[in-house]
Amino acid sequence: MFKKNRGKKIMWIWITLSLILICVGIVMPFGLNVEQRGLENLMINMEKNPNGNTLLILAFAVVASNTIHALPIYLGTILLGNEIGELLNRNWVKIIIPLFLIPSIYIVINTFTAFKPHFGTPALLILLFIILTPFFEKRQLGFFMRSIILIHLLFGVQWLDEVPFLTQYGFGHGPISSKVKQWAIEMSFNQTLSLYAIVLCSIFIVNAFILTGYMVRWKIIQEFHQIELEALEARSNKEALNLVHDLKTPLASMEGLISLISLYNNHPKVGEYCHNITLSINSMNKMISEILYNNHMSTCSLKELVDYILSSRLSGTDKKINLELPDKSEDIMISINKIRITRAIVNLINNAFDAIKDTPEGKVTIKTKVQGDQLLLGVSDNGVGISTKERDRIWQAGYSTKHQSGIGLSFVYQVAKEHNGKVSVESSSGQETVFWIHLLGGLDNENSSH
Numbered sequence: 001m002f003k004k005n006r007g008k009k010i011m012w013i014w015i016t017l018s019l020i021l022i023c024v025g026i027v028m029p030f031g032l033n034v035e036q037r038g039l040e041n042l043m044i045n046m047e048k049n050p051n052g053n054t055l056l057i058l059a060f061a062v063v064a065s066n067t068i069h070a071l072p073i074y075l076g077t078i079l080l081g082n083e084i085g086e087l088l089n090r091n092w093v094k095i096i097i098p099l100f101l102i103p104s105i106y107i108v109i110n111t112f113t114a115f116k117p118h119f120g121t122p123a124l125l126i127l128l129f130i131i132l133t134p135f136f137e138k139r140q141l142g143f144f145m146r147s148i149i150l151i152h153l154l155f156g157v158q159w160l161d162e163v164p165f166l167t168q169y170g171f172g173h174g175p176i177s178s179k180v181k182q183w184a185i186e187m188s189f190n191q192t193l194s195l196y197a198i199v200l201c202s203i204f205i206v207n208a209f210i211l212t213g214y215m216v217r218w219k220i221i222q223e224f225h226q227i228e229l230e231a232l233e234a235r236s237n238k239e240a241l242n243l244v245h246d247l248k249t250p251l252a253s254m255e256g257l258i259s260l261i262s263l264y265n266n267h268p269k270v271g272e273y274c275h276n277i278t279l280s281i282n283s284m285n286k287m288i289s290e291i292l293y294n295n296h297m298s299t300c301s302l303k304e305l306v307d308y309i310l311s312s313r314l315s316g317t318d319k320k321i322n323l324e325l326p327d328k329s330e331d332i333m334i335s336i337n338k339i340r341i342t343r344a345i346v347n348l349i350n351n352a353f354d355a356i357k358d359t360p361e362g363k364v365t366i367k368t369k370v371q372g373d374q375l376l377l378g379v380s381d382n383g384v385g386i387s388t389k390e391r392d393r394i395w396q397a398g399y400s401t402k403h404q405s406g407i408g409l410s411f412v413y414q415v416a417k418e419h420n421g422k423v424s425v426e427s428s429s430g431q432e433t434v435f436w437i438h439l440l441g442g443l444d445n446e447n448s449s450h
Contacts, residue, residue: 015083021076026105028069029113039065039176052189055180056196062176063158069117070154075147077101078130098130118177121170122157129153145215149208156204159197164190255281302332302368302375309345309366319353322365329368334375336419336439341377344415348379348435351409355383355433367434380434386427394425412437 042058081097106119161172164181172181184193255278262274300308302325310321326332349364356362359382367378386394394409409423412435416423420440427433 011083011087014079015087018076018079018083021072022080022101022105023076025069025071025073025076026108028072029109029117043176043179046183050183050187052187052192055183055187055189055193059162059180059193059197062180063155063162066117066158066161066174067151067155070123070158071151073102073105074098074126074130074150074154077105078146078150095131099127102127118161118172118174120161120173121166122160124170125157125160126150126154145211145219149211149215152204152208152211156201156208159201159204162197163194165194251281251285297335297337299333299335300338301330302326302334303330305334305336305338305341306366306368308338309342309349312342312346319364321349322363324365324367326368326370332370332375334439337415340415340418341437341439344412344437345377345379347409347412348437351435352379352381352383352433355381359383373440375439376436377439378434378436380432382432385431385433386425 039058039061042054042061045054046058077098080101081094084097085091085094102123103119106117106123109117110119160166161174161177162180163171164184166172167178167181172178181190181193184190258274258277258281262271265271306323306325306329345366349366352364353362356364361382363382365380367376367380369376369378413423416437416439421438422440424436424438425433426436
């Protein structure tokens with residue numbers, strides 16, 4: 001539920017961003033004239049002293065200006081279509097919204113502003129690209145990647161407006177582009193301008209398709225790598241679960257034999273020993289159930305959990321872990337899957353020790369906090385910290401800064417999710433790092449005297 005709500009919040013943020021981009025694209029022409037677009041001086045120079053170099057520079061400035069104006073309109077409408085399509089779970093919406101909005105926006109701009117952008121063949125080519133993109137890239141690309149490709153494509157296609165012989169096919173009917181081509185014809189420079197424009201158009205369009213192919217391939221490789229990791233983890237878990245399940249059979253036999261021993265032997269010490277063995281067998285059965293079933297929860301005190309974590313992590317080592325526990329932690333009762341929570345915390349502890357291995361007086365601390373009905377379990381270290389760039393990627397399955405499998409933190413996230421919780425991190429380069437597991441509703445208030 002947490003992930004679903006978070007996804008909807010992000011979706012609405014993207015929708016808001018798309019509407020802002022569309023508004024920028026609509027408002028921009030209202031104050032946009034030739035002087036503000038930086039074209040006036042070039043046009044004056046062409047009037048006074050016509051020459052090829054100035055004409056090519058003017059053509060480049062016109063294309064750049066048109067691209068800058070069109071970019072927020074196309075990006076905004078494509079983003080809006082994608083997000084509303086995802087929200088409604090309708091893929092055709094992703095195509096219909098840009099096809100309807102883009103021409104409508106150009107009509108509004110041409111109706112109410114002095115700046116008259118021409119909605120001609122280049123715009124139709126871009127719309128065709130919007131229609132075809134989902135079919136050949138199979139929705140593998142995110143918005144950022146599509147934006148880079150769209151910028152290349154827009155800049156490339158806009159050059160076709162400056163090719164004189166394409167005017168009859170609906171290219172370059174805007175006032176400035178028409179003037180540029182008229183000057184080129186008067187100067188007998190039209191073939192040079194055409195070659196110049198077609199070469200640049202070809203470079204950027206080819207580059208857009210190369211980027212598309214490369215990014216789709218990169219995305220597929222990333223997804224394949226993640227599937228491999230998930231398959232590896234699933235296979236390891238399955239083998240471990242089969243082994244753990246097999247332990248139940250000898251435990252059941254042991255429990256039956258202990259019952260027979262206590263039945264046929266009335267010695268008080270034998271009865272006491274059998275009782276203790278039975279308690280140990282029951283405890284092991286409970287642990288096996290927690291390993292086999294993710295949703296199997298048991299109640300224990302916070303201090304008991306921390307002691308169990310320390311015995312699991314520090315057994316056979318000389319490493320020291322500091323503790324920051326609330327008062328009377330033995331009275332704070334929590335309902336958790338102790339085995340999986342322990343594995344998650346041990347993962348964080350291992351990462352913390354890796355972070356301080358080159359730090360003099362390195363320190364790892366287990367922290368706990370109680371906030372209402374929420375329990376926070378944290379592991380901190382005073383190592384090198386995590387940069388903002390890395391902090392955005394550490395939860396991805398397969399990502400690791402230590403050239404390892406990269407499934408540790410994704411496992412921690414999964415365990416927190418199983419407990420209706422989440423994971424957060426407080427860190428920056430060169431500062432203390434704290435990973436928190438938020439266990440929502442983890443406190444067993446009925447059995448807690450805290």
